[in-house]
Amino acid sequence: MTATRKIDIQSFFGRSVSIAPLVNFRIIFGLLMLFGVSRFVLKGWVSDLYIEPEFHFSYYGFEWVEALPGNWMYLPFLIMFLSCIGIILGAFYRLSTILFFGCFTYVELIDKSYYLNHYYFVSLIAFLLIFLPANRDFSLDVRRNPEMFQSEVPAWNVWIIRFQMGVVYFFAGLAKLESDWLLEAQPLKIWLQAYRDLPVIGALFASSWLAFFFSWFGCIYDLTIPFFLSARRTRKIAYLFVLIFHIVTWLLFPIGVFPWVMICCTSIFFSVDFHEKIRGGLKRIFRWNERSSVQSVKRGGKLIMLPVGIYIFIQLALPFRYLAYPGELFWHEQGFRFSWRVMLMHKEGHATFYVRDRETGRELEIDNERFLTEVQEDQMATQPDFILEYAQLLKETYRDTVLQFGIQSFHIVDPEIHASVHVSLNGRPSKLFVKKETRLDDKKDNFAPIQWIEAF
Amino acid sequence: MRSIRLSGIFALLAVLLLSSQCKEKETVTEDNFKKGELLAQTADRYILPSYQSLVTSLDILEQSWTKFEQTRSDLDFEQARNNWKDAYLDFQKVYMFDFGPAYHHAFVINSGTFPSDTSQIEQNIQAGNYDLGAAENYAAIGFAVLDYLLFDTGSLQAMKDNQLRRSYAKDIIQKLRQEALSVSTDWSTYRDEFVAGTGTSSTSPFSEFVNAYCKNYELAKNAKLGIPIGMQSLGIQRPEYLEARNAKFGRELLLQNLKTLKTIFLGDDLNGNTGVGFDDYLTALEKSSLSQQIVQAFDEMILEVENLGGDLEIIMTQEPEKLESLYAKMQAQVVRLKTDMSAAFGILITYQDNDGD
Known part of the structure; x- marks a missing residue:
């Protein structure tokens, strides 16, 4: 029984599928990041967040990461800008993805004051893209070197991105299974009541039942959406919910480009047919001539599956590390970051x-x-x-x-x-x-449970 | 298999949802409170008339100064001093609104910076010509300059003797009046934007108002009391940082500042008639006990400042513990305003992206 299932899994994730979803994802992600990076620079945040502050709060183990002096801080953003173009066009793809991942993650590591789950998400996706052959079709790399062309990829190449998206949603949903969110409708109650002055619907926002509705809807949505998106029968209606959910959050909360990142990136769940149609359309628009012959898929052997397995394990385990700490997670926040706890506090x-x-x-x-x-x-x-x-x-x-x-x-x-x-x-x-009596300068930040803050 | 488990989870959640909705008592927040009403009342009943009254006070000060310039009499000098005090008290009623027109005109920095830079002032007077808008003169303009020019020892004789000195004082008064008038005029157009500014972003007028309110409270606590009594200097007192030190008027200014903060909190008008304020918003959010604590703390502080009597500098040397206890009271209130009240209102302090973690 277990033997057959093992073979099933291997053949399911190892079988060849069209490269189209991966190619489209590369383009979408590159465009989104190009927009995100430009927006960040144009809003003056490079200066506000990285050049002007004299001090930065560093991540544990990354104390050595420092901001570049003065206007040099624009350099990683320039590199990101160029590497996004590289990713979109599939030009010098490996280099582009490495540079983008490196610069983006570097900037995030400078100061944890600016930690956002969706920045972490971007770093993870960029990291995955380094290893995925998303440039093997409809790219300048293939144009330069037709040998590179590949019409199919192992299914896990697509599923690893779906897995990553699923992790974001599912863990965000799990994190909502707590009393403040479900029984008090907090913090949504606080945030939604602030819209009490809206004409006509203001009273709705001031009442608590809308906060309860959003809380419960959001929780169920997060827990189930990756599965409904994965199943062919429910996909269309599920995507409609994706649109509604993220557009509503975009309208109500200052979460920047994140809703659009999720709306666009969930397209990875769409069928191969859909992606091939899109790719076909794009190829027609750009008068892409198929000059390449079909290459066989390089199958990932055990050597590849091992690091992939480790990655998956880390993603599944990391959000649970809070269990190692006694007391109220929201109070001490040990094990809070990197766990998809979004909008919870x-x-x-x-x-x-x-x-x-x-x-x-x-x-x-x-x-x-x-x-x-x-x-x-x-x-x-x-x-x-x-x-x-x-x-x-x-x-x-x-x-x-x-x-x-x-x-x-x-x-x-x-x-x-x-x-x-x-x-x-x-x-x-x-x-x-x-409390004021507590001496702070002799305390060390480490992974041991914190004893020096007051009980919740 | 998967679909069964999924629908199981779904059903479980659906049941939970229904049962909790049934059990839930009517914990509905009061939904008839509108931020727009608070903003409208504050603007119309407090901010606009306060600016007008400041401009009037400065008009009177300018007139009495002109009179003194003609007569150079002790009596008219005394009159100008009193008019300066009145105007300075009026300034306490508006300088918390450091956003919109005031922010645009850098009104608070230009009019309210203290202590003043006396050597820069003397240099300007000697030179006889100066650009009061220049950066190096930021501490050589404003109310604090007149504390030095009108109240320093021998100021009356110095004024009588020196025409350049008199005209510097005149320029300072005119600039104060001009600044106040610009802000007051701009408020009449900004008023509608303010009242409509009920949005939730950190740059919406309501957020700016609440943030400015909290900042003003901290400013009163630190600049008017904490720094002079040595809270930031290991207990070493720094009387040179007292506001209106020469006029021995710092206590009255602190008192007026606190009274204004309380008035705005309650939404009262200039005559103490009650209106819609932060207290009503807190009540609508079922936080009336917080609101009561805040009012009570304000009352206690105001009473303490009233009971201090006399000059802060003398109290600093004779009974510093009184001021330290007042400071501790003010410190406790910061948490209520900045943490509890701002959190309840859902005010954002940053314009950057945020995903609530």
Whole structure:
């Protein structure tokens, strides 16, 4: 029984399928990213987020990643722009995908204040594209070198992208199976009531039942949509829901290009026939002459399946790492990132930091604006790892420093860092998050459960 | 196989949905509160008349100064000083609206920067010509300059003796008036945009208003009290940072600032008639206890400042613990306003993409 099933799986994912879905995906993804990168630059965010801030919050293990000096920060964006064109045209495809993945991920790693699930999603897709032969048809690479042409690919090449999309949805759905979302309709209640002034439908937004409806609909949608998209019978109606769902979220929430990324990328679930029609149409428009002969598919042997298996395992396991941490996930946020927990929290905090001179016990209150941007301060005030990193920055800034106050001066030899932090989660009254007595500069950020924040 | 499991999950969720909907009591938030009404009332009943009253106060100050220039009498000097105090109090009623026209004109920086740069002022007076709009003069303009020119020891004699000094004061007053008038005039057109600005983005007038409100509160706490009493300098007091130090008027300004914050919170008008304010929005969101806490804290602070009496600088040296306890009270209120209230309103502080994590 298990033996036959094993063969089934191997033949299902190893069999040859048309390359068309992969080719179309390459073009769609490249276009979306070209738009996304241009939008980011034109909105002035390169400067606001990466050039102006003097300090960046780094990811654990990536402390060595630093922003480029001054306007050099535009360089990775220029490279991304060019590599997107390379991806769209299928020109120097391997190089283009490597450059795009490298630059995009580099920029994301500079500062975790800007972490968004959909940026992580882009990095993953870009990473996968490096290894997928999406340039083997209808590309400049094939035009230059017809030998490269391939009409078919192993089915797993397409399924790995479907898997990745499915993971995003399914885990986003799993994450919604919690009481704030289902029983309190939070944080949607907070966000939707803000639309209370809309003419006619404003009252609907101010009432809580719309928030409940959206919460439950969103949860069911996320959990089921990858399966309904995968099945041929339900695909059309499922895609209609994809359109409705993402357009509504796009209208209501400031989530940038993400809805359009999902609307476009879910087309990978469409049938081969559909994709071949699209590709055919594109080829006609661009007067593409088939000059290449049909090449046989390079089948992925065990050597390929092993890294693919590892990748799949990591994707499935990573969102569950929160189980290793006791306490309320939304409170301590250990294991929160990289888990497709989207739109689940409305967390607002206020952190007042104190530099205490150990010798005299004298204290000085920190004006966070001097060190952090508004976005950074906002993120810092609710997340323990940010709080520790900021404490280290303050410790370094004030260690063995002579401060001049008018005619008086004060020498801080050995500063201790403390903070009084209050956090409000999903509409609850704010609670003490870190008490002032807790010393922060001697705490290390690591994977051990956090003991130093107050209980939820 | 798969479809069975799927429909199973689906059915399970559907049942959960129905049962929870049935059990759910009417926790409906009050849906008749409109942000537009709050904005309209605040604009019409507070902001517009406050700007007009500031312009009027500055008119009066300008007149009394002109009179002093002619008479150079002690009495008229005293009159100008009092008119400056009135206008400065009026400024406390508008400087929190640091968005829209005020932001556009850099009104708060141009009029409200303190302490002033006395050496720059003296340099300007000696030179006799100066560009008050120039960057290097940012601390040589505004209300704080008059605190120095009108209240510093020997200021009356210096004014009597020096025509350049008198005309510098005159230029400062005229600039103050001009700035206030520009903002006041622009508000009459901006008013409709403000009232319609009920959107949820960080750049919508409602968000700007709430964010400016919280910032103003923090500014009052830090600049008017915290920094002078040494909160940011290891307890080393810094009286040179007191607002209106020479006039010994900082306590009255802090008091007016706090009263204004409370008035705006309640949506009251200039005469204390009640209207639609943040408190009503919080009530609509079933957070009336938060609203009560905020009002109570404001009342306590205001009472404490009133009971302080006298000059902050003297209290700083004689009873610093009184100011430290006031500061602690103000600090606790920051959390209520910035964290609880802003979170309840669903205000965004950033214009960047956000997926709520």
